[in-house]
Amino acid sequence: MTRATLRIARVLTAGALSALAGCAVPTWVKPYEQERLADPLVRPLCEPLAERHLAAVRQATEGARGAVVSAGGGCGRGQ
Amino acid sequence: MAAASSRYGGMALLALAAAVLATPAAATELPADRAEWMYHSYDGAGRRVDGPSTLLRMRIGERVSFNGTYFVEDIRDGSPDLVGTASPAREKRREEGVGFDILARDALVSLAGARSREPDYAGNSFSVHVAQAVFGGMTTIRLGYARGLDDVFRLGNPNPIDTASRLRMRLGVTQVLSTRLEMTADVEALSDLGLLGSPYRLARVLGTPEPERLPRTRVGRAFAVGATASLGSTRAAYGSYRLAYDSWDLRAHTLELGLRQRLGARWSVEGGLRLYRQDGASFYYDNAPAGTEHVSRNRQLATFHSIAPAVRVNVLAGRPTADSIITVRGAWERSRTDYDDFTDAAGRPYAFDANLLQLSVAITF
Numbered sequence: 001m002t003r004a005t006l007r008i009a010r011v012l013t014a015g016a017l018s019a020l021a022g023c024a025v026p027t028w029v030k031p032y033e034q035e036r037l038a039d040p041l042v043r044p045l046c047e048p049l050a051e052r053h054l055a056a057v058r059q060a061t062e063g064a065r066g067a068v069v070s071a072g073g074g075c076g077r078g079q
Numbered sequence: 080m081a082a083a084s085s086r087y088g089g090m091a092l093l094a095l096a097a098a099v100l101a102t103p104a105a106a107t108e109l110p111a112d113r114a115e116w117m118y119h120s121y122d123g124a125g126r127r128v129d130g131p132s133t134l135l136r137m138r139i140g141e142r143v144s145f146n147g148t149y150f151v152e153d154i155r156d157g158s159p160d161l162v163g164t165a166s167p168a169r170e171k172r173r174e175e176g177v178g179f180d181i182l183a184r185d186a187l188v189s190l191a192g193a194r195s196r197e198p199d200y201a202g203n204s205f206s207v208h209v210a211q212a213v214f215g216g217m218t219t220i221r222l223g224y225a226r227g228l229d230d231v232f233r234l235g236n237p238n239p240i241d242t243a244s245r246l247r248m249r250l251g252v253t254q255v256l257s258t259r260l261e262m263t264a265d266v267e268a269l270s271d272l273g274l275l276g277s278p279y280r281l282a283r284v285l286g287t288p289e290p291e292r293l294p295r296t297r298v299g300r301a302f303a304v305g306a307t308a309s310l311g312s313t314r315a316a317y318g319s320y321r322l323a324y325d326s327w328d329l330r331a332h333t334l335e336l337g338l339r340q341r342l343g344a345r346w347s348v349e350g351g352l353r354l355y356r357q358d359g360a361s362f363y364y365d366n367a368p369a370g371t372e373h374v375s376r377n378r379q380l381a382t383f384h385s386i387a388p389a390v391r392v393n394v395l396a397g398r399p400t401a402d403s404i405i406t407v408r409g410a411w412e413r414s415r416t417d418y419d420d421f422t423d424a425a426g427r428p429y430a431f432d433a434n435l436l437q438l439s440v441a442i443t444f
Contacts, residue, residue: 028217029217029255029258030215034255035258036312037255037258037261037309039309039315040347041339041347042307042308042309044339046110048134048148049115049117049119049134049150049439050117050119050408050437050439052150053117053119053132053437054435056152057121057128061123061379061416061433062355062357062379063357063379064301064329064331064333064355064357065299065323066268066299066301066323067266067267067301067302067303068303068321069303069319069321
């Protein structure tokens with residue numbers, strides 16, 4: 001991939017992300033309809049100490065790395 | 080490796096900047112103030128690690144939150160692949176971390192740094208994560224970038240004998256599918272360089288112990304998908320699958336399933352099951368047939384599978400004030416691991432059971 005192509009790709013990526021954030025797209029689930037999803041049973045609160053401990057145990061006992069998904073949500077959701 | 084990491088690192092930082100500066104599409108909140116103390120324990124395969132850990136998180140103004148963490152691990156290691164080597168049988172590891180969460184135009188930017196110290200290893204890491212909700216809050220885009228630089232020592236030598244550097248980049252999406260269902264998808268790229276194993280670990284070549292020889296680079300990819308569903312006002316279910324593979328030819332599958340149940344106004348219980356299957360690294364041998372450029376008998380790189388049921392309990396223990404709550408949390412995981420190509424001292428395929436325990440008390444305000 002040439003430098004010019006890479007530069008164009010960078011600009012397009014940044015532009016796409018900027019546009020997406022403000023894009024008016026029809027939403028089939030309104031914010032006020034997401035009450036059930038906001039329940040801690042569905043979206044558990046981030047438990048950083050517990051998830052850090054689990055990650056350390058997995059890293060010490062298993063060879064796989066990356067894309068760790070905490071059990072049903074938690075810190076990985078960006079909380 | 081340096082040129083590649085510079086190229087991909089530049090792309091990641093640019094994407095992060097774009098996400099931060101983009102027009103806000105939905106509200107994002109700072110995490111709540113929290114003070115937590117946890118006792119953690121792992122006991123399995125001759126290795127016991129336990130200790131306390133603490134977290135303090137407090138808001139500074141309307142858009143910034145500070146957090147600090149401190150972990151202590153008392154490590155007693157009698158693992159079968161380290162017994163008989165110079166690795167210390169008992170040592171203490173400490174880790175300190177600080178971080179900031181910053182609300183920037185409804186994107187949440189998280190900065191974190193950590194350092195860990197043990198007698199023969201020093202680790203330092205830094206990470207940046209960005210999360211932004213778009214499309215009316217139905218979609219959350221997550222970007223992550225992390226770097227680590229570790230110094231490797233050998234007991235008796237005050238100077239580091241080698242280093243290990245790490246690079247992680249992650250992209251994730253959380254998507255609301257209906258009023259009761261949402262899913263997540265994540266992809267991560269990893270790259271490690273340097274001394275990536277233990278200076279004490281021995282391999283076995285034609286029955287003779289000799290120091291293991293690992294490649295000095297390791298490049299990996301991981302993909303994960305998951306979903307959570309509300310099954311009513313008191314029950315929820317979740318599931319996830321992850322595929323991870325790397326340049327050492329190691330490939331692993333992870334499947335997790337679980338169910339959460341609310342019991343009254345204060346209790347909730349969770350039952351989960353984790354299944355893990357790993358095909359070992361190409362240079363892993365229980366007893367290498369002949370001299371090879373790379374060789375290891377680290378069972379972490381072997382071919383094995385494990386099954387781990389777990390139970391987690393949360394209790395709302397009290398409300399000291401109208402704006403604060405005290406929660407007590409307990410978690411117990413019992414796992415069974417069976418190896419295809421790692422043997423014990425008697426020459427039989429090795430297997431072990433392990434217990435993982437977490438007990439914590441937290442006040443959120």
